[in-house]
Amino acid sequence: xxxxxxxxxxxxxxxxxxxxxxxxxxxxxxxxxxxxxxxxxxxxxxxxxxxxxxxxxxxxxxxxxxxxxxxxxxxxxxxxxxxxxxxxxxxxxxxxxxxxxxxxxxxxxxxxxxxxxxxxxxxxxxxxxxxxxxxxxxxxxxxxxxxxxxxxxxxxxxxxxxxxxxxxxxxxxxxxxxxxxxxxxxxxxxxxxxxxxxxxxxxxxxxxxxxxxxxxxxxxxxxxxxxxxxxxxxxxxxxxxxxxxxxxxxxxxxxxxxxxxxxxxxxxxxxxxxxxxxxxxxxxxxxxxxxxxxxxxxxxxxxxxxxxxxxxxxxxxxxxxxxxxxxxxxxxxxxxxxxxxxxxxxxxxxxxxxxxxxxxxx
Amino acid sequence: xxxxxxxxxxxxxxxxxxxxxxxxxxxxxxxxxxxxxxxxxxxxxxxxxxxxxxxxxxxxxxxxxxxxxxxxxxxxxxxxxxxxxxxxxxxxxxxxxxxxxxxxxxxxxxxxxxxxxxxxxxxxxxxxxxxxxxxxxxxxxxxxxxxxxxxxxxxxxxxxxxxxxxxxxxxxxxxxxxxxxxxxxxxxxxxxxxxxxxxxxxxxxxxxxxxxxxxxxxxxxxxxxxxxxxxxxxxxxxxxxxxxxxxxxxxxxxxxxxxxxxxxxxxxxxxxxxxxxxxxxxxxxxxxxxxxxxxxxxxxxxxxxxxxxxxxxxxxxxxxxxxxxxxxxxxxxxxxxxx
Numbered sequence: 001x002x003x004x005x006x007x008x009x010x011x012x013x014x015x016x017x018x019x020x021x022x023x024x025x026x027x028x029x030x031x032x033x034x035x036x037x038x039x040x041x042x043x044x045x046x047x048x049x050x051x052x053x054x055x056x057x058x059x060x061x062x063x064x065x066x067x068x069x070x071x072x073x074x075x076x077x078x079x080x081x082x083x084x085x086x087x088x089x090x091x092x093x094x095x096x097x098x099x100x101x102x103x104x105x106x107x108x109x110x111x112x113x114x115x116x117x118x119x120x121x122x123x124x125x126x127x128x129x130x131x132x133x134x135x136x137x138x139x140x141x142x143x144x145x146x147x148x149x150x151x152x153x154x155x156x157x158x159x160x161x162x163x164x165x166x167x168x169x170x171x172x173x174x175x176x177x178x179x180x181x182x183x184x185x186x187x188x189x190x191x192x193x194x195x196x197x198x199x200x201x202x203x204x205x206x207x208x209x210x211x212x213x214x215x216x217x218x219x220x221x222x223x224x225x226x227x228x229x230x231x232x233x234x235x236x237x238x239x240x241x242x243x244x245x246x247x248x249x250x251x252x253x254x255x256x257x258x259x260x261x262x263x264x265x266x267x268x269x270x271x272x273x274x275x276x277x278x279x280x281x282x283x284x285x286x287x288x289x290x291x292x293x294x295x296x297x298x299x300x301x302x303x304x305x306x307x308x309x310x311x312x313x314x315x316x317x318x319x320x321x322x323x324x325x326x327x328x329x330x331x332x333x334x335x336x337x338x339x340x341x342x343x344x345x346x347x348x349x350x351x352x353x354x355x356x357x358x359x360x361x362x
Numbered sequence: 363x364x365x366x367x368x369x370x371x372x373x374x375x376x377x378x379x380x381x382x383x384x385x386x387x388x389x390x391x392x393x394x395x396x397x398x399x400x401x402x403x404x405x406x407x408x409x410x411x412x413x414x415x416x417x418x419x420x421x422x423x424x425x426x427x428x429x430x431x432x433x434x435x436x437x438x439x440x441x442x443x444x445x446x447x448x449x450x451x452x453x454x455x456x457x458x459x460x461x462x463x464x465x466x467x468x469x470x471x472x473x474x475x476x477x478x479x480x481x482x483x484x485x486x487x488x489x490x491x492x493x494x495x496x497x498x499x500x501x502x503x504x505x506x507x508x509x510x511x512x513x514x515x516x517x518x519x520x521x522x523x524x525x526x527x528x529x530x531x532x533x534x535x536x537x538x539x540x541x542x543x544x545x546x547x548x549x550x551x552x553x554x555x556x557x558x559x560x561x562x563x564x565x566x567x568x569x570x571x572x573x574x575x576x577x578x579x580x581x582x583x584x585x586x587x588x589x590x591x592x593x594x595x596x597x598x599x600x601x602x603x604x605x606x607x608x609x610x611x612x613x614x615x616x617x618x619x620x621x622x623x624x625x626x627x628x629x630x631x632x633x634x635x636x637x638x639x640x641x642x643x644x645x646x647x648x649x650x651x652x653x654x655x656x657x658x659x660x661x662x663x664x665x666x667x668x669x670x671x672x673x674x675x676x677x678x679x680x681x682x683x684x685x686x687x688x689x690x691x692x693x694x695x696x697x698x699x700x701x
Contacts, residue, residue: 047651077616078449080648086613087652090659103613274459276440276475279452309648312414313456320463333414 002027003121004067006055009219010144011244013176018137022122022129027067029058032222036061041336043091050223050305050335051216052084056091063097071121074105078279079310111256138245139181143188145243147171150192152240154199155232156206163198165229167191207354210239210292212285213303214311217334218242224303224334225343234351239297241288242281272324273317282310286317293325299354300327301347306335328354365496366392367472368433370425371399373418373454374441376527376570380517382437385489385510389496389503394433396425399577403428404677410464417644417676418571419453419460421578426465435470436461443479448618451649521597526583527574562695563592565630567623567657568642569650570597578675579642580684586640589692594636596626603629611656620649627657633666638695645676669694 002025005015016026029036032054040057059070070092075082085103092099102121107114151168158164171191178184209231217224218240228238254262266287267277274286289300302318304311315331322329330350332343367386369375375395383393397403399421407424429436438461441454449455458473472495474488486507493503520530564586572579573595586593596604608615608625615621623641630639641657643650654672661670671691673684 045651045655047646047648048655049648074613076447078452078455080652082616083613083652086611087655089612090656094659094662273463274456276442276455276459278456279449282452282456306414307646307648307651309452310456312412313453313460315414316412316456316460317463 001025001069002067003069003071004029004059004062005071006058007032007220008216009221009244010148010172011141011219013144013172014137014141014244016176017140018133019121021133021136022125024122027062027065029062030065032057032220036222037336043095045087047307048087049080049308051214051220052080052088053336054216054220054223055084056088059088059092059099060095060097063092063099068098069100069102069121071102071104074103076106076108081280106251107256109255109257114256135181136179136184139184140175140178141245141248143175143184144172145245147175147188147191148240148243150195152228152232152238154195154202155229156235156237157199157202157204159198159200161233164195164232167194167198170194206235206237207298207351207358208237208239208296209351209354210241210288210297210300211303212241212288212292212300213314214281214285214305214308215242215247217303217305219244223305224332225338225340227301227303227332227343227347230344230347231351234347236351236354239292239295241284241292273321274313278310278313280308280310282314285311285314286321289318289321289327289329290325293321293327297327298358299350300329301350302329302331304331304333306333328357363496364390364392365434366394366432368426368429368436369393369395370422370429370436370438371396372422372425372575373457373571374439374450376574378439378514380531381510381514382439384513385493385506386437386496388506388509389493391496394429396428399425399575401577404577408677411460414646415460416453416647417578418569418575419457420677421571421575422457423461423464426461426468430465430467430469435472436468437472440473440475440477442475442477444476444618445478446482447479447614448616448621449479450618453648522600524594524598526595527570527597561590561592562637562692562699563594564695565626565636565639566593566595566642567627567630567639568595569619569623569644569647572642572644572675578644580673580675580679580681582640582642582673582684582688585685585688586692589688591638591692591695594630596622599626599629607632615653617649620653623650623653624656627653628660631657631660631664631668631670633664633668636668637699638669638671638691640691641670641672643672643674645674667698669698 003019004027007029012028016028019026036054036057039060040053044053044056072085072088074085085101089101104117147168151164155164171187174187175184178187211218211228219242231238250262266284269287269290270283274283277283285302292300302315304315318329318331332346369379369382386393403424404421406427407420407422411420411423426436438458440458441450443449458471462471472492474492476485476488478484489507490500490503493506497503517530520533521527525533566573566583573583583593604622604625607628608621610628611624615624627639630636641654643654661667669691673687
């Protein structure tokens with residue numbers, strides 16, 4: 001069995017480590033390119049959201065490389081993600097691909113279901129091996145997150161443009177190669193040190209912009225035209241609302257073990273504007289915007305794929321949040337036609353606006 | 363205290379208005395429905411919503427705005443779910459919030475939260491809370507609830523007897539029993555006759571707020587009638603038939619209307635049921651993008667093909683363009699009937 005899965009930011013590093021530690025061959029889809037995007041949008045429904053199109057592109061490129069089994073998550077709605085598995089399977093079968101698709105449905109408080117599905121992929125193995133694999137995967141996931149956090153904080157202060165991104169990429173590679181949690185930790189430490197040494201004084205005051213929105217678009221740099229990097233290089237400290245490990249904790253771990261209650265905080269923050277769950281990250285988008293305004297950030301950017309239903313509701317309500325709390329908010333709706341240059345122009349205009357409103361406030 | 367309650371003639375008005383009306387009327391309130399959708403209504407809706415919102419949501423905002431001043435309260439329910447483990451559409455879940463922030467001139471909104479996804483009796487509490495706005499007497503509310511239920515059941519039977527929601531709402535007032543005696547309650551529109559020349563039967567799929575809104579749906583149902591076709595919409599099929607067809611999908615579709623669309627679509631695409639299948643959808647409709655793809659895959663797999671066309675409408679759609687496509691579609695349907 002040659003396993004593959006769709007890419008989401010740097011998630012593939014952790015997932016690959018997890019599966020390989022269980023003795024499964026993993027064929028990663030190559031990093032997304034224009035070709036991925038066009039393969040995906042060619043074979044997907046026109047009004048499907050961008051993540052589905054990119055996933056299809058990933059699968060096709062991975063199948064070309066010899067993968068024969070696809071793992072995908074399921075869901076219970078109302079967001080379209082829950083139907084991704086079924087639609088993608090039918091699309092790929094319609095093209096005539098030969099593969100097996102395993103859709104991992106959310107356990108909804110029944111851990112046994114998850115483990116049964118895991119056994120289906122891995123075959124029976126010793127418990128110690130599972131524990132070891134999960135530990136390695138989790139350590140990589142958290143290491144990647146703390147590396148990303150540091151990169152976002154330090155990028156506006158880098159001595160020469162590109163230093164931080166260079167150190168970041170090199171460290172990611174070392175984390176990917178690490179074979180034990182210990183090696184992961186040392187790779188992370190070296191990386192953090194390298195990043196810190198690439199910066200001059202980090203105490204000057206820079207504008208801060210929060211990024212909120214749909215999880216795939218926030219986490220996948222290729223889909224959001226690398227807005228984090230671009231903003232950082234413009235001298236902006238970027239705050240991101242979602243990190244992979246938080247997401248896994250909130251949506252996977254807490255769904256398996258229902259004793260751990262999901263956080264109610266987003267609903268409380270969003271209540272004056274949106275008082276009901278709307279699927280996806282609609283409520284979280286509003287809540288993070290409110291949170292960033294309270295923290296005193298200078299602006300918020302919402303990124304969403306075109307036709308994303310929960311984010312449209314949030315987008316509709318964000319102008320009110322912006323007016324009430326006095327924080328500039330911009331929405332970037334992206335699809336397969338978005339170009340980096342167009343996004344860059346809009347980012348520059350927004351950063352100018354943020355700087356001006358900062359000056360007038362002082 | 364008698365109040366006038368405004369009902370926007372949009373979204374799920376077409377499924378639930380008979381029930382809502384008898385609920386509020388038996389509580390002694392007056393119901394006021396907004397006028398038919400016009401260009402002006404849509405334009406005023408577009409002005410207050412984001413571009414990305416779908417046409418039905420924009421039209422809904424327009425209808426709410428057209429009610430301002432004409433009524434004391436506007437009824438904007440938060441329809442989360444009407445059956446277990448299924449939702450309607452995320453946009454309907456956030457609708458009262460969107461209306462409240464976009465339509466500034468609206469005085470008061472009644473927004474009961476109907477969520478039956480976990481508990482199929484959860485809506486009753488909301489009904490009582492809504493009824494409390496007008497009466498302190500729980501008995502009255504309970505009577506109103508029963509009347510609403512009866513009205514809804516009659517309405518559903520009329521739909522299954524082959525009426526569109528518009529006709530059913532018009533019929534509901536008079537001679538109800540007479541009507542049932544005349545036409546029979548079973549759905550007999552699908553029975554084929556052995557005549558040599560028969561009119562083609564077209565199965566039409568689409569969200570009710572597009573199909574039955576003569577402006578948004580470009581009068582497609584009437585046009586098909588004029589072209590000599592018999593029209594069967596998904597609401598005229600027996601629920602059991604639709605459910606059974608929808609069960610063909612490996613994964614259960616978790617949108618109530620989406621599952622009906624898929625089931626009715628699978629049913630229509632089976633050879634021998636209808637002569638052509640037409641899907642009406644709104645630009646950038648989330649559920650329809652997936653349902654449409656699943657239906658197209660099914661159509662591509664089937665050996666005996668039923669003509670299948672999708673028409674997507676948005677605020678720029680012109681009637682002439684739709685007409686041309688309908689004519690071409692009917693030509694193909696007629697040709698495929700000769701085979």
